[in-house]
Each structure stands twice: as C-alpha cells, then as structure tokens.
Amino acid sequence: PPPAACPRRARKMAAVGRAWRVASLLPPWRLRAPRSSSAPTAAAVGGSRLLLGAAFALGGSAGLYLATRHRLWEHSAAELPAGSLHLTLYQYKTCPFCSKVRAFLDYHGLPYEIVEVNPIMRKEIKFSSYRKVPILLANAGSPLQLNDSSVIISAIKTYLISKRNSLEEIVSFYPPVKTVTEQGKEVFEYGNKYWLMLDEKETKRVYPVKEVRVEEMKWRKWADDWLVHLISPNVYRTPREALASFDYIVREGKFGTMEGLFAKYVGAVAMFFVSKRLKKRHQLRDDVREDLYEAVNEWVRAVGKHRLFMGGNQPNLADLAVYGVLRVMEGLEAFDDMMAHTKVQPWYQRMEEVIRKAVV
Numbered sequence: 001p002p003p004a005a006c007p008r009r010a011r012k013m014a015a016v017g018r019a020w021r022v023a024s025l026l027p028p029w030r031l032r033a034p035r036s037s038s039a040p041t042a043a044a045v046g047g048s049r050l051l052l053g054a055a056f057a058l059g060g061s062a063g064l065y066l067a068t069r070h071r072l073w074e075h076s077a078a079e080l081p082a083g084s085l086h087l088t089l090y091q092y093k094t095c096p097f098c099s100k101v102r103a104f105l106d107y108h109g110l111p112y113e114i115v116e117v118n119p120i121m122r123k124e125i126k127f128s129s130y131r132k133v134p135i136l137l138a139n140a141g142s143p144l145q146l147n148d149s150s151v152i153i154s155a156i157k158t159y160l161i162s163k164r165n166s167l168e169e170i171v172s173f174y175p176p177v178k179t180v181t182e183q184g185k186e187v188f189e190y191g192n193k194y195w196l197m198l199d200e201k202e203t204k205r206v207y208p209v210k211e212v213r214v215e216e217m218k219w220r221k222w223a224d225d226w227l228v229h230l231i232s233p234n235v236y237r238t239p240r241e242a243l244a245s246f247d248y249i250v251r252e253g254k255f256g257t258m259e260g261l262f263a264k265y266v267g268a269v270a271m272f273f274v275s276k277r278l279k280k281r282h283q284l285r286d287d288v289r290e291d292l293y294e295a296v297n298e299w300v301r302a303v304g305k306h307r308l309f310m311g312g313n314q315p316n317l318a319d320l321a322v323y324g325v326l327r328v329m330e331g332l333e334a335f336d337d338m339m340a341h342t343k344v345q346p347w348y349q350r351m352e353e354v355i356r357k358a359v360v
Helices: 005-025 042-054 096-107 149-161 167-171 200-206 210-225 227-235 239-252 257-281 288-303 317-327 333-341 345-359
Strands: 086-091 112-116 135-139 143-147 177-180 186-189
Touching (some): 135 149, 143 167, 149 210, 149 317, 210 227
Antiparallel strands (some): 086 135, 135 143
C-alpha cells in the first residue's frame, strides 16, 4: 500500500484494539494492573481480556472480584478527628459494588466526592496499585485508601459507632488472607469483611441479640456471592437488552465519543454471548429471569411481613447491600420485569424514600 495508507491502517487497528479493551472492561469495576513494557498491545490481547473483564459487567463474578495481590490499604494516615472524615469515592456508576458503597454513604449522611473512572485511560486511579473499583480515600491530611466494597462499609460503619480507634487502626482489623483457587492461583480474600469491629458494649447496642448480627452478615454475603451473579445474565439476556444495557453504561460512564461508540456496539455483542457462559457457570435456568425472581422473593421473605426492613424500622447493612446491587438495573427491562413479577416493590420504594430523606 502507499505510505500514506499505513498511518490510516495503524489508526484503524488501534481503534479496533480499543474497542476490545472497552468490551473487556465494562462496566468494569475490575481494572487491569499496568502492563510491563514487554506486554502485548491492546489489539493483540483484547480478545483474551474479553471474557475476564466481561465476567464483571453489571454483576460479574464475586469470586474474581476478591482476587488481588495488593494490600488492603496503601497510604498511611493520621487519626481522623471527629467531624473531619473527608471521603472520595472512585467508581463506575453502573458497578453494583460501587452502588452498595454509595447507598451506605448516602444513608448515613456522609458527604463524599465522586470521581468517575475512565475504564480506558484509568488516569483517575494511577496513584493506586489496587486496580479495581470501588476505592475509597478517607483524607485527613494524608489519604488512607480502603478497598473492597464490603470492607469499606464495615470499616466506616465501625468508625461511626466506635470512637475508640482511628480509622487506620480499624482498617488494620481487615487483613487480606492469601488463599489458592481450584485453578492453583494465589489470591487474597478478606474473610472477616462482614464483621463490625466493636467491643461488647457497642455490639449489644447495635445488635441486641446475636441472631440480628448473624442475619445481617448472612444476607450481606448473599448479596455478594449470589445476587450479583444474576445481574449480567439478566441485563444481557437478549441482543436487544444487551444493546440497551451498554447504551446505559456509556451514558452513565466516563467515555470519549469514539470509546463510547465502540463500547456500545462491540461490548453489547460480546456480552450477549458471555452472558450465556455465565448462565452455565452459575447453573442458571434457561430463562434467567426465573432465577432473578426467585432470589428477590427469597429476600422479601427473609425481611418478612412484619418488618419495614431487615433492620426493623430502619435499614441495616444487608438492606443497603441488596438495594445497592438491584439499583444498577434501574431503567433496564430486567428491572421493570423484576418489579412486575416479584413482591419487592414495597420494600424497594421504602429504601428509596429513606435514602432520599437522608441525602436531603
């Protein structure tokens, strides 16, 4: 080809590579670690990254979500005086785990800044070796970084209840534990991330009976280990739903014009097929809506007819977790179907109202 055609061809190939990267990362609360200088180009590795990143799209694998080789916190901080808890949340808006954290912070009336992360350039979190979202920075002169949505929620809730310890000390109570997966891969998990680190007096004040604490922890874990897995297969159930989902992701996310265009169309096609693999992996029914309906009604039964929330008259951490996960489907067909075919609507509307009042 003539010399002038080469740059055009190179730009075209680079655009295709970026498209595959977008598809592999959306709505990606999982971000890749930086490549070394010898790593292949985006175009070369895009296809292989597709299945990994896509597993996280609007409700990906909680097991993979836990996989990380980095410490839970990376920057030391001085003790945060009362009333000076300055928070910055690095997120993808459509990420269920990020939505959980926002629901928690909003309900507790904690002001925070949001930094929407661009899934392609990732400049917003270049300070961090931890390459997933959400990341929460608690700043009191120097930043303390908290990772993992459930650890973030447990640590901040502990801090709000107990004034005996600094936030830095509280975070140290949630150490990562190295484990080995069935595939032989070393990963770090946070085995106690659903616990609040309270003394006996504080525990009795928050959890009058042991069963209340056990119930809350059980359903927080259920939201992470099961409910999240039902999101992707449902929002990408058909080509039409997949396209609508990626249209929503692009609108709500932080993308350039070309990035958004590629993400919408390439991502939708990719995730339609990936969702079928996720359905098989999690042993879902042919009609994945049935699994969603069953799970949501199971939650409604657990709340019961005589409680406004699982926490009683006010939401507890399990209420906030389940609400945060389900909320990412708002505006999509799967959400409308869920509201029409389950009994969750009264509880969901109560959650909306109580959080709206807290924010105001």
